Amino acid sequence: MELICPAGTPAAFREAVDAGADAVYCGFRDETNARNFPGLNFSRDELHDAIVYARKKGCMTFVALNTFMRAGDEEIWYSAAADAVRLGADALILADFGLMAHVREQYPEQRLHVSVQASASNPEAINFLVEAFDAKRVVLPRTLTIGDIARIGRKVKCEIEVFVFGGLCVMAEGRCSLSSYATGKSPNMNGVCSPASHVRYRQDGSDMVSELGTYTINRFSHGEAAGYPTLCKGRFDIGDARGYAFEDPVSLDVMGEIEALKDAGVSALKIEGRQRGKAYVAEVVSTLRQVLATAPSGRGPLLARLRALSEGQKTTVGAYEKRWR
Amino acid sequence: MTELTLGPVYYLWDGPKWRDFYFQIADEAPVDRVILGETVCSKRQHFIEPHLAEVVERLERAGKSLAFSSLALVTLERESRIVKELIETSDYPIEVNDLSAIGLIKGRRHLVGPLVNVYNGPTARLLAQRGADRICLPPELPFSSIARIAADAPDVALEVMVFGRMPLAISARCAHARSKGRIKDNCQFVCGEEPDGLSIRTLDRQSFLVLNGVQTMSHTCQLLLSELKDLQEAGVNAFRLSPQDCDMARIAAIFQETLSGSMEPQEAIELIGHTYPKAKFSNGFHHGREGAGWVSRAKSNAHAP
Amino acid sequence: MQITSILALPLKAVPLMPLVSIELVASRLFKLLLSAHGDMFERLGTYKSNRFSFAPTDLPLIFLIEPHLLRLKVVRQSEAFTADAGVEAPLVMLLALLEGRCDADALFFSRDLKVIGDMEAMLAMRNALDDCDIDLPRDLARIGGPAAPIVHRLAVEIRSRSLREIQ
Numbered sequence: 194m195e196l197i198c199p200a201g202t203p204a205a206f207r208e209a210v211d212a213g214a215d216a217v218y219c220g221f222r223d224e225t226n227a228r229n230f231p232g233l234n235f236s237r238d239e240l241h242d243a244i245v246y247a248r249k250k251g252c253m254t255f256v257a258l259n260t261f262m263r264a265g266d267e268e269i270w271y272s273a274a275a276d277a278v279r280l281g282a283d284a285l286i287l288a289d290f291g292l293m294a295h296v297r298e299q300y301p302e303q304r305l306h307v308s309v310q311a312s313a314s315n316p317e318a319i320n321f322l323v324e325a326f327d328a329k330r331v332v333l334p335r336t337l338t339i340g341d342i343a344r345i346g347r348k349v350k351c352e353i354e355v356f357v358f359g360g361l362c363v364m365a366e367g368r369c370s371l372s373s374y375a376t377g378k379s380p381n382m383n384g385v386c387s388p389a390s391h392v393r394y395r396q397d398g399s400d401m402v403s404e405l406g407t408y409t410i411n412r413f414s415h416g417e418a419a420g421y422p423t424l425c426k427g428r429f430d431i432g433d434a435r436g437y438a439f440e441d442p443v444s445l446d447v448m449g450e451i452e453a454l455k456d457a458g459v460s461a462l463k464i465e466g467r468q469r470g471k472a473y474v475a476e477v478v479s480t481l482r483q484v485l486a487t488a489p490s491g492r493g494p495l496l497a498r499l500r501a502l503s504e505g506q507k508t509t510v511g512a513y514e515k516r517w518r
Numbered sequence: 519m520t521e522l523t524l525g526p527v528y529y530l531w532d533g534p535k536w537r538d539f540y541f542q543i544a545d546e547a548p549v550d551r552v553i554l555g556e557t558v559c560s561k562r563q564h565f566i567e568p569h570l571a572e573v574v575e576r577l578e579r580a581g582k583s584l585a586f587s588s589l590a591l592v593t594l595e596r597e598s599r600i601v602k603e604l605i606e607t608s609d610y611p612i613e614v615n616d617l618s619a620i621g622l623i624k625g626r627r628h629l630v631g632p633l634v635n636v637y638n639g640p641t642a643r644l645l646a647q648r649g650a651d652r653i654c655l656p657p658e659l660p661f662s663s664i665a666r667i668a669a670d671a672p673d674v675a676l677e678v679m680v681f682g683r684m685p686l687a688i689s690a691r692c693a694h695a696r697s698k699g700r701i702k703d704n705c706q707f708v709c710g711e712e713p714d715g716l717s718i719r720t721l722d723r724q725s726f727l728v729l730n731g732v733q734t735m736s737h738t739c740q741l742l743l744s745e746l747k748d749l750q751e752a753g754v755n756a757f758r759l760s761p762q763d764c765d766m767a768r769i770a771a772i773f774q775e776t777l778s779g780s781m782e783p784q785e786a787i788e789l790i791g792h793t794y795p796k797a798k799f800s801n802g803f804h805h806g807r808e809g810a811g812w813v814s815r816a817k818s819n820a821h822a823p
Numbered sequence: 824m825q826i827t828s829i830l831a832l833p834l835k836a837v838p839l840m841p842l843v844s845i846e847l848v849a850s851r852l853f854k855l856l857l858s859a860h861g862d863m864f865e866r867l868g869t870y871k872s873n874r875f876s877f878a879p880t881d882l883p884l885i886f887l888i889e890p891h892l893l894r895l896k897v898v899r900q901s902e903a904f905t906a907d908a909g910v911e912a913p914l915v916m917l918l919a920l921l922e923g924r925c926d927a928d929a930l931f932f933s934r935d936l937k938v939i940g941d942m943e944a945m946l947a948m949r950n951a952l953d954d955c956d957i958d959l960p961r962d963l964a965r966i967g968g969p970a971a972p973i974v975h976r977l978a979v980e981i982r983s984r985s986l987r988e989i990q
Contacts, residue, residue, distance in 0.1 A: 202866075202954035204923065231943050232866040232950030261637035264659075264666035291640030312635075313617055315592045317601070321621025336690035341593055364687035364734070365591055367635060370658040371686050371727070374736055374809035377802070379658060381635065389942035401934075406808060409720040419932055425687075429726065430719040431697040438718050438729070439693050442932075470953045473926040512690045518702035 194451070195461040196485065197255070197354060198478045201233040205471040206243045212478035216253035218286060219243065219467065225273040226257045227288075227310055228467040229384030241280050253283035259308035260384045261289045271295060278303050286332070287311070288367055288381075293326040307331040309356070310367035310380070316348035323351045330354055332463060335445065336365050336512050339453050346458025353458060358477060358499070359465025361445040361511050363425040371424040375406045387423045403427075411442075418442075443509045448484055448496055450510065520777050521550040521756040522770055523654070523677055525632075526557045526587040526613075528685060528760065529730050530565065530710040537569035539761070544573075544580040546767035548774040549759065552577050553613050555587040555604075557631070558688070559731045560597045562707065585611040588619040590633045591688045591732065613654075624648050632656050632679055632758070633688070637663065639670020646674035653677065654758055657684040657740060660806035661748060668753035675755055680742040681769055681790070682760025683715065683728055683735040684809060694729040702732070714763035714796075725798065736809060738800035741790060743776055743783040744815040745804055764794040783815070834914065838883050846897040849886060852963065853895040859962040864890035866951035870944040876909030879917055885909075908940035908948070915985040923953045924986060 198214035200206035209217045220226025222234040235243065244254045256277040262270045270292050277285055278300045285303060287293050288310035296305060309332040313319045322328045330352040333342060346353055364371070369386075373379030376391040387405050395402045399415040403422035410427035413419045420426050420442025429438045444465075447454070451462065464477055477499060484495050512518065524543060527536065543552065554573070556562050566573075577584055586608050588601050598618060605612055605622050613629040614620050620634065630653040636642050642653055654677040655664060668676050694716055695705035709716070715728030715735055725737045739762065742749070746757065757777070759770055772789050775781035781789075791799070802811030837845065857863065864871055867890055877886040883900040898904045910917070912935060919925045920936075927949050930936035938945050960978035964971045 202950060204954045204956055230946060230950070231868065231870065232947035261635055262640070264638040264663040264670065267638055267640060289635070289637065289641060290644050291638050294640065294644050311617070315598050315616075315618050317598060317621050318592070318617030321617055321624075324621070334690075336591070337593055344595060363691060364689045368591075368633065369687040370656075370684070370803075370809065371734065373658055373803070374684070374686050374727075377806070377808040377811075381637065382658065389946045392942040394938065394942075408724060408726055409722045412721050413934075416934060419934055421928075428721060430721065430723070431693075431729070432716060434697055435721070438697065438727075439689070439691070439734075469928055470926050470949070471923045473929065476926070518691045 194455060194459060194485070195354075196478070196481060197461050197463040199359070199464055199467040199469070199474060200243070201228065201230070201467040201469070202471065203235065203239050203243055205467075205469075205474045206235075207246060208471045208475040209478050210247050210250050210252045212475050213482035214252055214478055216255050216283065216461075217243075217247060218255040218257055218463075220257040220259075221273050221276075223269065223273070224260055224263075224382075224384045225270050227259050227308075227380050227384045228257075229260070230468050231389065233468060237276050237280065240277070240282075244281050248281075254281075255284045255286055255306065256282040257286040257308065258292065259286050259288040259310045261381045262292055263382060267291065267295075274300070284330070290325075293322070293328075297326045304329050306354070308367070309334055309362075312365050312367045314365065316345050319345065319349045319351065323349065330461070332356070334366050335362055338512060338514065339450060339457055342454065342459065343457035352460040354461035354463050355447075355454060355459050356445060356465055357447045357451065357454070357462045358481065359444055359469075361440065361443065361465075361509065363440040369425075375408055375424060387421065392422050441509075445509060445511050446496065446499065447510050448481060448492070448499075451485070452489055519755070520750060522548065522773055522777070523551040523553065523756050523758045524549045524766070524770070525654075525679065525682065525758045525760040526553045526555055528558050528683075528733060528735070529713055529715065529763070530559070530562050530707060531713050531763075532710060533565050533569050535713070536566050537573055539766070540573040541576055542767050543770075544576040544582065547770040549770050550583060551585065551756070552582045553585050553587050553629075553631075557587045557590050557615055557633075558733045559692075559709075560589055560594070560600055561702075561705070562731070563600070565707075565710075585613050585629050587613045587631060588615050590615045590631075590685075591690070592616050592618050593690060611651075620645070620648070627651050630654065633685060636667070639667050642667050642671035642674055642676075646671060650674055652756070654679065654756075657686075658803050658809065661745070661752070661804050662806065664749065664754065665752035672753070676753065677756040677758050678742070678749055678754050679740060679758040679760055680746065681758075681773065682740055682762055683738070684740050684760075684803070685733055686727070686736055686809075687734040689732050689734070692732045693734065694731050697729065705731075736800065737798065738810050738812075739794065739797040740801065740803075741787065741799040742801055742804055743773075743786045743790070745801065746777060746783070762794060762797070764797075768793045834881055842897060842899065845884065846895075849897055850895050851966075853888075855965055856957060856962055857893055859965055860955045860957060863955045863957075864951055866954060867944075867947050870907075870941075870947045873907035873941065873944045874905065875944070875948055876904065876906035876939075877917055878909060878911040879914035880911055881913050906940060908938070908942070908944040910936060910938050910945060912936040915988070918959065918982075919986060920949075921952055922957050922959060923955070927953075 195215035198209040200219045284306045286306045286308045288308040307328045314334045332354045372386045380386045391406045393404045401413045403411045405422045410422040425439040426442045613631045615631040615633040630650045632654045652675040692702035694709040698708045709731040718727040728735045776786045803809040805813040871891045875888045887896040964975035
């Protein structure tokens with residue numbers, strides 16, 4: 194199975210390549226990708242250098258153009274696609290049908306992957322994308338169990354990539370407007386979720402309060418492990434109960450299940466985290482590389498090392514296990 | 519000719535409540551099109567099935583045009599089967615809400631629901647080529663995008679949701695069941711206890727969101743009345759009312775009067791407030807702002823694109 | 824988080840030094856970094872004109888950086904200052920972050936690091952620094968002259984001991 198690794202900066206990209214990534218995915222420094230964060234991502238020149246570096250070391254580069262084109266400004270996405278193709282991207286990761294159709298028509302040879310943001314969560318949906326746009330691979334939503342993945346694997350005519358480590362979307366990806374409801378900025382339209390521009394941390398006595406726009410998202414007592422003020426991982430009052438309405442501030446870790454994923458027909462394992470620093474990328478990629486090279490019985494200590502890097506310092510297998518639902 | 523569409527009931531209402539709701543719509547509501555069928559959770563299907571035939575008959579007799587909604591999130595084999603059967607056996611047009619339905623329905627005339635990501639003209643044109651006659655655009659879209667899509671895709675009719683809590687997200691996990699100490703697989707349909715959604719408030723007691731089974735909706739109720747004229751001029755030819763637990767026939771009548779010009783938007787806003795008194799209204803998405811926001815008319819003119 | 828032992832003594836001495844001398848040394852180091860990484864603030868974009876504060880929690884000092892002026896100022900903790908965005912953490916962590924040797928998010932999750940002010944500006948700064956490949960011993964050794972190899976060796980030694988203690 195391939196190990197697909199994130200890079201938000203050229204430095205992180207080189208770390209990922211050196212740590213043993215089979216492919217590194219990244220995006221341009223604008224709204225054409227779903228990690229449109231300040232100071233992050235690649236200029237055209239940086240992508241060129243990155244692709245050259247990766248190629249020299251036998252590593253592939255995937256370019257994420259996985260936001261939805263803003264009506265009237267399609268040219269921004271079209272020119273990003275043109276440049277990624279010209280610079281030699283091994284695959285484009287796309288979510289918008291309009292953009293998929295454009296890429297298929299203009300660059301018939303270009304390998305096209307379906308982004309998790311397209312929310313292709315069943316065999317019929319995936320086969321539609323394969324037939325309509327000749328998609329070669331689909332990144333599955335983090336809403337499926339391993340059983341669901343195995344069923345999909347038997348029925349689809351393309352490769353399957355799944356997230357195994359990093360941030361966890363609780364909602365079906367690409368179908369969530371919670372962030373824009375609170376801030377006006379969304380993953381689909383702006384490439385940001387719970388954007389930093391709307392985040393505020395406030396000290397209230399010994400508590401730290403996190404706010405997004407005008408909404409309180411969480412309150413952490415002194416010393417309690419914290420998380421991002423992401424809406425779906427906030428603490429709220431639901432009816433008479435108080436707690437994490439959707440999910441705790443945790444991140445995904447299904448590396449303990451990679452044998453089952455392999456049996457389910459998965460051909461690539463994806464690490465989330467283009468917004469994380471190069472230290473994170475280096476540590477996670479090299480550790481997971483070792484995990485893949487180690488017999489299942491010896492993997493425990495390697496995986497324990499990664500927990501400290503996780504949100505809330507806790508991890509979950511998420512929807513991959515049925516009881517999560 | 520501008521039409522009014524009644525969207526599917528997103529909530530779980532028990533069978534008789536659901537039936538009576540549609541009887542009243544058939545008898546009293548000036549809507550042209552009614553979208554029927556469970557959209558949010560495949561586990562709920564059996565609640566409406568016993569009453570479907572009589573509801574369809576009553577609505578048809580009242581001259582409503584009907585369509586059936588497909589499921590929003592399809593992950594289980596059973597759910598795939600439901601969508602497939604719906605498309606293969608339905609005598610009525612289907613409103614598709616996920617990619618599997620889009621794939622399966624190719625070549626047949628159909629509608630596209632607001633849960634499909636249509637953000638631009640090229641996507642609208644692509645869906646039209648595959649047989650979509652009408653697209654109800656996602657609630658997140660600002661007016662500038664709506665107008666542009668209308669200009670870029672003149673061959674497909676466009677609809678915009680103008681009333682109702684907005685569907686913001688859907689998950690494989692049921693937060694509604696979890697809040698009551700259950701999980702999706704043994705939920706015992708606890709989402710039926712809140713026919714207008716279960717309120718989520720921030721730790722500072724601010725109303726924020728509403729749970730509806732696996733779906734998360736806005737606390738605020740979308741209300742576009744002052745905006746109808748701009749939308750019509752941009753080429754939108756149908757407006758969608760999404761059912762809430764209030765007098766929807768009355769809501770439809772208010773919209774109809776506003777569209778016909780016999781009622782001013784400002785008066786309509788007040789009357790809607792009386793009809794759905796517990797609601798807080800928003801129109802922020804339309805104005806390119808946070809969805810929960812409210813832009814008053816005077817301000818909206820100043821900011822008009 | 825405790826001050827690491829190797830830096831404890833020098834850190835105790837720092838507050839006793841006159842502010843001008845501290846600022847002189849810090850500015851000199853800052854200039855060295857700038858000369859080693861010419862475009863180090865390029866990623867800040869519009870946040871280049873913001874003022875950033877770096878507050879080591881184990882020193883009574885605050886370092887203020889204005890990227891567009893390429894200027895570094897040092898103030899005492901007790902003095903009033905303004906900044907658009909800032910970060911607070913033990914000195915070794917700040918230095919490790921500068922080098923991109925530890926993950927800022929992980930430090931934030933574990934509450935070892937605190938961010939104040941404009942989150943977007945601070946995020947841009949974090950990402951800008953993360954891409955710089957700063958290596959303090961190597962960059963400081965650029966001071967040149969006969970002392971350079973000694974500076975380099977000493978800095979490497981301090982770094983490896985400090986990092987061991989925070990991990």
